[in-house]
Amino acid sequence: MQRFALLVGWVAVLVGVAAYAAHALKLSTDLRSFMPPAQTADQKLLMEQIGEGPGSRLLLLAIHGEADERLAELSRALSVALRGDAHFSQVVNGEFDAGMLDETLLPYRYLLTSSFDDEPLNEALLADELGQRVEDLGSPAATLLKPLLPRDPTLEIMKLAERWSPPKQPLVREGVWFSPANEALLLVQTHAAGFDPAAQGEAVAAIQSSFESINGVGGKAELVISGPGYFTVLVNASTRGESEWLGRISTVGFILLLLLAYRSIAVLGLAALPIASGALAGVAAVAVVFTEMHGITLAFGFTLLGVAQEYPIRLLSHRRAGETALESVRGLWPLLLTAIASACIAYLAFFASGVTGLMQLAVFTISGLLVAGFSTRYLLPRVLPLKFRDAADTPGLGTVWNWLEALPRPRWLPPVLLLFAALMLWSASTPFWQNDLAALTPVPQDLMQREGRLRAALGAPDVRYLLIVEAADAEGVLELSEKIAPRIDALTGQGAVAAAELPSRYLPSIATQRLRQARLPDRSALAAMLGAAETDLPFRAGLFEPFLDDVEKARTLEPLTPAVFASSPIGARIDAMLVKREGHWLGLGTIIGMQDPAAFDALSHETGGAVRLLDLKGASESLVAAYRERILRAFGIAIVLLVATVFVAFRDLRRAWHVLAPMTLATILVLAVLRFGGTSLSLFHLVALTLAAGLGLHYALFFERPTPDAAEARRTLHATLVCVISALLVFALLAASSLPVLRAIGLTVSLGVGFHFCLSILMARKGRTRDAR
Amino acid sequence: MLYLILPCLANAAEIDPLSLVGGLKRELPARTAFTEVRFSHMYERAVVARGELEYLGPGRLGKRVDTPYTETTTIADGQVNVQRGSRKPRQISLDRVPELEGFLRGFSALLGGDATALQRDFELTSSGDTAHWQLRLAPKDKRLGKRIDAIEVDGGGDTARCFRIIDADDDVSILLVEQLAAAGLPDPLIRKSVERICRDGVATP
Numbered sequence: 011m012q013r014f015a016l017l018v019g020w021v022a023v024l025v026g027v028a029a030y031a032a033h034a035l036k037l038s039t040d041l042r043s044f045m046p047p048a049q050t051a052d053q054k055l056l057m058e059q060i061g062e063g064p065g066s067r068l069l070l071l072a073i074h075g076e077a078d079e080r081l082a083e084l085s086r087a088l089s090v091a092l093r094g095d096a097h098f099s100q101v102v103n104g105e106f107d108a109g110m111l112d113e114t115l116l117p118y119r120y121l122l123t124s125s126f127d128d129e130p131l132n133e134a135l136l137a138d139e140l141g142q143r144v145e146d147l148g149s150p151a152a153t154l155l156k157p158l159l160p161r162d163p164t165l166e167i168m169k170l171a172e173r174w175s176p177p178k179q180p181l182v183r184e185g186v187w188f189s190p191a192n193e194a195l196l197l198v199q200t201h202a203a204g205f206d207p208a209a210q211g212e213a214v215a216a217i218q219s220s221f222e223s224i225n226g227v228g229g230k231a232e233l234v235i236s237g238p239g240y241f242t243v244l245v246n247a248s249t250r251g252e253s254e255w256l257g258r259i260s261t262v263g264f265i266l267l268l269l270l271a272y273r274s275i276a277v278l279g280l281a282a283l284p285i286a287s288g289a290l291a292g293v294a295a296v297a298v299v300f301t302e303m304h305g306i307t308l309a310f311g312f313t314l315l316g317v318a319q320e321y322p323i324r325l326l327s328h329r330r331a332g333e334t335a336l337e338s339v340r341g342l343w344p345l346l347l348t349a350i351a352s353a354c355i356a357y358l359a360f361f362a363s364g365v366t367g368l369m370q371l372a373v374f375t376i377s378g379l380l381v382a383g384f385s386t387r388y389l390l391p392r393v394l395p396l397k398f399r400d401a402a403d404t405p406g407l408g409t410v411w412n413w414l415e416a417l418p419r420p421r422w423l424p425p426v427l428l429l430f431a432a433l434m435l436w437s438a439s440t441p442f443w444q445n446d447l448a449a450l451t452p453v454p455q456d457l458m459q460r461e462g463r464l465r466a467a468l469g470a471p472d473v474r475y476l477l478i479v480e481a482a483d484a485e486g487v488l489e490l491s492e493k494i495a496p497r498i499d500a501l502t503g504q505g506a507v508a509a510a511e512l513p514s515r516y517l518p519s520i521a522t523q524r525l526r527q528a529r530l531p532d533r534s535a536l537a538a539m540l541g542a543a544e545t546d547l548p549f550r551a552g553l554f555e556p557f558l559d560d561v562e563k564a565r566t567l568e569p570l571t572p573a574v575f576a577s578s579p580i581g582a583r584i585d586a587m588l589v590k591r592e593g594h595w596l597g598l599g600t601i602i603g604m605q606d607p608a609a610f611d612a613l614s615h616e617t618g619g620a621v622r623l624l625d626l627k628g629a630s631e632s633l634v635a636a637y638r639e640r641i642l643r644a645f646g647i648a649i650v651l652l653v654a655t656v657f658v659a660f661r662d663l664r665r666a667w668h669v670l671a672p673m674t675l676a677t678i679l680v681l682a683v684l685r686f687g688g689t690s691l692s693l694f695h696l697v698a699l700t701l702a703a704g705l706g707l708h709y710a711l712f713f714e715r716p717t718p719d720a721a722e723a724r725r726t727l728h729a730t731l732v733c734v735i736s737a738l739l740v741f742a743l744l745a746a747s748s749l750p751v752l753r754a755i756g757l758t759v760s761l762g763v764g765f766h767f768c769l770s771i772l773m774a775r776k777g778r779t780r781d782a783r
Numbered sequence: 784m785l786y787l788i789l790p791c792l793a794n795a796a797e798i799d800p801l802s803l804v805g806g807l808k809r810e811l812p813a814r815t816a817f818t819e820v821r822f823s824h825m826y827e828r829a830v831v832a833r834g835e836l837e838y839l840g841p842g843r844l845g846k847r848v849d850t851p852y853t854e855t856t857t858i859a860d861g862q863v864n865v866q867r868g869s870r871k872p873r874q875i876s877l878d879r880v881p882e883l884e885g886f887l888r889g890f891s892a893l894l895g896g897d898a899t900a901l902q903r904d905f906e907l908t909s910s911g912d913t914a915h916w917q918l919r920l921a922p923k924d925k926r927l928g929k930r931i932d933a934i935e936v937d938g939g940g941d942t943a944r945c946f947r948i949i950d951a952d953d954d955v956s957i958l959l960v961e962q963l964a965a966a967g968l969p970d971p972l973i974r975k976s977v978e979r980i981c982r983d984g985v986a987t988p
Contacts, residue, residue, distance in 0.1 A: 082881065141852070142867070144830060144852075145848075145852055145854055145867060147821065147823065147825070147830075148819065148821060148830070148832055148848070148854075148956070149854075149856065149865065150856075150863070150883055150886065150887060151875070151880070151883065152950075152956075153930035153931060153950055153951070154880060154883070154930070156823075156825070156950070156952070156954070159825065160825070181878070182876060182878045182879045183878040184878065184881045185878070185879060185880060185881040185882075548826040548827055548828050548829075548830045549825060549826060549827065550824070550825055550826060550827045551827065553825055
């Protein structure tokens, strides 16, 4: 009865903690909260731009599966629907859009256009333009131009629309963009950051539902979405889907294994309590200390906490006749405590690393291990049923034990293995480290190819390079970008880039606007020019009154600033290209089709670095490398702490050596095999190696333990086998996953468990009690 | 009374728009001089241009303006090429302006006497008798419909005399071709009198 009450109390506390954790912990999906603080200016910009840069917020849409005409119709309807959707800041599909400038902004065209820079608006120029309009009106295009003429006889709206259309125009058919593969193309910019899976998920869903309602029931057309945001959604869903699916299989396997090992359903449920307590305690501790945690950190934490599953298994396997569970656990405790303490002390190094993600990991793991360990020691024995089967009596176990004991343990084996490992490490030809952030969340190759194809067809900007234009204020950025525009054109002419877009492409500096304003004729002068220009032309008197009004208005306008411009569709683009930083402004020029990054060096040198090319991939890789360096440093300290703890616990060099040597050798072997197989190591491999080492420590500790009798030795073997098989069940399945992330963890831990198990047997001391049976 | 009406009815029954269009078919290349009179609410007076119209096969048209300015427009393979005086030639892809493409496709089908192709883009109706018929092409495409009301053709027998392109805002451009191309224009130059010339097939003396 007392046991039952304790059990209910325990579960109730867990439920309470779970409720608190679910309420208090905010799970973040922003990659930045996983990354270390940025050090260099480029890294800082990267942290901002990762996900928020103009390139990474683009979604590329392609519609196919019907005749061109129908596809064009769908493209137009979809762009209308999405322009009305608050998720998107920009939707373009190649249609000529005379409404690109709002009605209120139309007079500004005389400040934005460069048409009158070389030769100011004068009679000759006007006469020439008007003559051309008469010809235009006699051409097939007449009906298109007519609505614009009275207000805009020099067609500045058309000239600006041309200037603002993407620098590398895609093919146009049926009035909208098409790819060479017969897909209607659209370019959509989301408000949400590219690496925010939740917000991107909403945007993608909005696109899909709009398309479905436009396509209609039974519509044959299909929509393809691509782009960084879409990949974020996709990778998130597939990682979660596959790990849940694999998780279910391994849970079933795990349950069967425990049932087979302990022949009791009650035990099965109870054995899960310590690790559940540990996990919840970990989450709650992070919630108290940090309030926010990244999804990846949490996943790493759960992985590392896998060690704790050993604790109840050890207790269950080591129960014996004539002894209460409490007495059994007392016998095991010193060893378990050594394992727990050494792991916790090692993780302290993570806490000291100063990287938020690693500190969270340390808080999670340390509190999780402690709670799992202490609940195994103090709570679990008190709720276990009195009846149990002695694991030592498991049929066949004795035979296995004898066979293992009889294996030769050649002294030359470890050095030979070490030599082999060294050879394998030395012969590996791939880079040792994987620094590419994308490798953490890989996108299937065929989707990447499709992305590349659509990006090329759309002439969409590179996500890798940005041209940075730095100045004290926004005006300075625009002035500088006007100044270097000819240089960039020259670079484009040389073929260094296919095209580049500077902020000044969309908005001239205030200085330039004022200059243009000053050159505009006043109303009476313009009316006189117009009168003279019209003499021989058929135009109705007073037709161009709206033109006179607009030019007059333009003369007194306050120059257009990014803030005022931002309300219009084109203004939104300039807004995305200007970033305010402490004390200065950055202009973010986009690059299309980079061929020769080194060609920008001279420009960067001349401007003293104010204009420079930012390689986002390079910056992110340097960030990952810096991060890894800190993790490795933490690992180094952790290893020293762990070794020290084991030595202190044993106070015996020889025993400590027998525990640490197989662990170290096994870890080196895993590294060697991974490297020999061509794997470049990532953070995921490091975390998996740590888990494997933690498990290996347990195997070595328990095999090294002097056993009083053969039955106890069999119990040790039983416990270890259950642990090894359960770990393999979980991680070998992960190793078979199609996702590199899961495969990296699964393969590393599986290899580790195998090597640690074999080596802890083969390197254990000889001369223990042989089993009579 | 009845015998007076009957021949008219018989005549009217013979005016089938499809056979009218079919009758317009010519040996390639088909060329005709033209006089274009454009009436627009933007203009104080009508603008007159003279030149030559050329039909070279499906989707291939040429229009050369000689006065009052010189301009050569050729349309082939979905590309419009405009050469004005000594300026740089301009190229426009019709893909960028699909409504224009429908219009030109229709115009070319009309000159080629291809009724089937014409019916793809236009609704065809006709009136009058064999000596004085009128064909009306109303665009099916809504976007083109917003810009153009109809193309009307006046003719007699198997010859077209006038093409009238009526914009949605009621501006009109009238092309007098074949025997009317060199006809004297009425003075004052107003729309009604030009339309009467087209209908009657006889220039004002």
